[in-house]
Amino acid sequence: MVVTRVRLHQRPPTIGAQNCSGRFAELELPHVLGVEGVGVVLKSRCESFQEGARIAFLLKKFFNDESHGCWQRRLILDEHRAMILAVPAVVGLNQIAACTTSTVAALAFLKFFPPASQIIVTAACGAVGLATMQLGALRGHRMIGLVRGPERAAWIAKELVGCGSIAVVDTDAPGWIRLAFPMSGKGELIAPPDSTDVGGGADGIIDGVGGEVLALALEELLRVRAIVVRYSAVLGEDAARVDAAQHRLHLQVRYGNIEEFMASLDAVRQVEAAFALIGDARYQPKAWHVASWKEVAECMKDQPIWTRHATQVKPGRIGRIILKFD
Numbered sequence: 001m002v003v004t005r006v007r008l009h010q011r012p013p014t015i016g017a018q019n020c021s022g023r024f025a026e027l028e029l030p031h032v033l034g035v036e037g038v039g040v041v042l043k044s045r046c047e048s049f050q051e052g053a054r055i056a057f058l059l060k061k062f063f064n065d066e067s068h069g070c071w072q073r074r075l076i077l078d079e080h081r082a083m084i085l086a087v088p089a090v091v092g093l094n095q096i097a098a099c100t101t102s103t104v105a106a107l108a109f110l111k112f113f114p115p116a117s118q119i120i121v122t123a124a125c126g127a128v129g130l131a132t133m134q135l136g137a138l139r140g141h142r143m144i145g146l147v148r149g150p151e152r153a154a155w156i157a158k159e160l161v162g163c164g165s166i167a168v169v170d171t172d173a174p175g176w177i178r179l180a181f182p183m184s185g186k187g188e189l190i191a192p193p194d195s196t197d198v199g200g201g202a203d204g205i206i207d208g209v210g211g212e213v214l215a216l217a218l219e220e221l222l223r224v225r226a227i228v229v230r231y232s233a234v235l236g237e238d239a240a241r242v243d244a245a246q247h248r249l250h251l252q253v254r255y256g257n258i259e260e261f262m263a264s265l266d267a268v269r270q271v272e273a274a275f276a277l278i279g280d281a282r283y284q285p286k287a288w289h290v291a292s293w294k295e296v297a298e299c300m301k302d303q304p305i306w307t308r309h310a311t312q313v314k315p316g317r318i319g320r321i322i323l324k325f326d
């Protein structure tokens, strides 16, 4: 067994909420949460990561794992249990803390697409969405981000301008779907609902929100046999529309699974290559706030506007909150 002890900075995971959905049915509470982090190696029996090395890690098993959890100042890591990644010398640990899981997720979801695809990304201002937009464009795909609100649309258009082919649509704008037609290669004319002869359209979509936005995008913006990568959403009342669109257009539905991606042979190489792009300022992860671990309970809650704490559910937030365990 390889043992690496690290001192940590981490971002608050969404896993607390997953407990309510039964994915940690066997977990005894109270339990330390967290699946990722960055830090400095204090002691090591591993040749690849010597004392003083700066590393990032992501636990390989997210759910139903009793040893899951890493919100602590010092941690023993094992290569069987965690993907361990070298942080380039010119890149700050906080930059990597802001993007470890989202980079792995983006690479796991982009792997389904052939070169130069046209890909729609929902929740494009979320951490996974932002990573997917940037890494997709840097790989030569044409990315179309769907976001809520003109501020986010303007922010993306300005911030990601150097990455490659990026377009953004504000789904709060009335008639947004028509604004997206030309970007997705669709003509102005919509085919009748029972037709598969829809012409044009994007090569695929990477979706983390579901709902009306996903249903409309599938119905109106994709080409026949486009690829649909789903990674989060609960569909609710739009499930029937999504099913109908999938059937009508013969869409290829994939479920993005980052645990599976981490098990692939070149996963570490791919993630470290993405980290190197941060050093060149081509890939730019976004951190919203760095908080002491003592603030964690407050960061996870909705806060009144006068609060001195940052909150991850603050309206308008773009970027991660990073927890510091010094």
Ligand SMILES: NC(=O)c1ccc[n+]([C@@H]2O[C@H](COP(=O)([O-])OP(=O)(O)OC[C@H]3O[C@@H](n4cnc5c(N)ncnc54)[C@H](OP(=O)(O)O)[C@@H]3O)[C@@H](O)[C@H]2O)c1
Residues within 6 Å of the ligand: 014, 101, 102, 105, 123, 124, 125, 126, 127, 128, 129, 147, 148, 152, 208, 209, 211, 213, 231, 232, 256, 257, 258, 259, 316, 317
């Ligand atoms: N399958 C996997 O392997 C995997 C990996 C990582 C994450 N995830 C999951 O992916 C989801 C996103 O993670 P994240 O880290 O990117 O979260 P995040 O940074 O909080 O971003 C969430 C995004 O979703 C958007 N959003 C939320 N509700 C929405 C709605 N009803 N309609 C449209 N957009 C909505 C938000 O839009 P605004 O910006 O407008 O608020 C935000 O951009 C989480 O559920 C997470 O658990 C899955």
